[in-house]
Amino acid sequence: MRNVYAFIVRYHFVLLFLILEIFSLVLLTRSAQYQQSIVVGAGNRVAGAVYALSDKVGNYFKLGKVNESLAMENAILRQMKSVSFMKTDTSGFWIKDTLYRQQYHYVVAEVIHNTVGKRSNYIMLNKGRKHGIEKDMAVINPSGVVGTVVGVSDNFSWVMSVLNRNTRISAKITSSNEMGTVVWNGLNPAYATLTDIPGHVKMHRGDTIVTSGYSFIFPSGILLGIVQDFRVDNGERFYTIPFRLSVDFNALQYVYVVKNLMKEEQEKLEQTTEGVKDE
């Protein structure tokens, strides 16, 4: 027994290191596995409070730009008034899309923390469970797709940005309706990549890429970006299409968190027909 004790004392540095490092790696793999940040309750409150305060300070300097974009948006929304009815309350508004018979609820939230420099970037919003935000809700802004909610606490939410190595967004090219997947290769915060488009499809510079609506998260038709250059990989039969993201992730200020009210029904239906489909 004394030998064990002596051993521990002698190598305590390495042993402690191994304990701490393995603990950290376990934490990390758990976070990465479930593609969500394991948000420590108290920690998140502190982080949220700090970011909310610092955001308030920074906001003052951005007021001009924000005013401009809000004014533009107001103009667009006024035009839409006759088609959809809007009930504005302090936190959200409804849009009834009669064409697809789906209902979307939009919650406005402010971005209080954002990164673009890492391989996996996350955004923190100043609204949470109390405001109706749940995991797996879509996050967009007037320019297009921003990300997906991956973690929620009472007053704050974590959003997985499009600029994230785990991003997989079902998308389509507007002109041809061809379906593909949007991923981010980590090289440039202004560009993402569209994959899985077969090589025989006609592509043009300037084609727009939008959400397909096939995931139950994003409404269809939300802009992701515009095609710039593309190539077919030699030997592959699919395109790898880099495109310019429509959203400027360096200037995120206000976003909308979208709740698809049909989501539960769609998911349930998918689950019940899983068994039937295999027969």
Added chain:
Amino acid sequence: MSRLVWINALRFVLLMMLQILIMNRFNLYGYLNPDIYLMFILLLPFETAGWLLLLLAFFTGLTMDIFNGILGLHTAATVFAGFARPFVIKLVGERPDYDTTTQPTLHQMGVKWFATYAAILLFIHQFVLNFLDVFSFAEFWNTLFRIVLSTAITLAFVILFQYLFSSRKA
């Protein structure tokens, strides 16, 4: 002794705030990630016990993780850097026995020593951080490029802060 404790406690708080409020917004080109909070581990006194060094590294990394979203990422990288610190000090050169300097700062150890020491530890730190972030070796060169750039800019800031804020007295 207690004066050192206060200095380091203050250093911790200031560095955390600096990193979270300002450095994390440094989004130029998407590659440059100045993680200057490692400076706290860099500047801990030479006599800091090994276990204390590791624990402080752990909590420093954990604090960063809480503000960044993925628990474990910065923690693992900072703990590793803390583990490497004694070896790096040995490598770059221990202070001579007669020397009574207590902190590995630029003013006390000289620019060359400090720059080498900081560069190696920052590189190790960024290396672990970035490869854990990517979680594979698939984008090796891309990640390496990111590591080198981040190390360079962090080193620049660290040295700058040393000149700006460290006093010249022993």
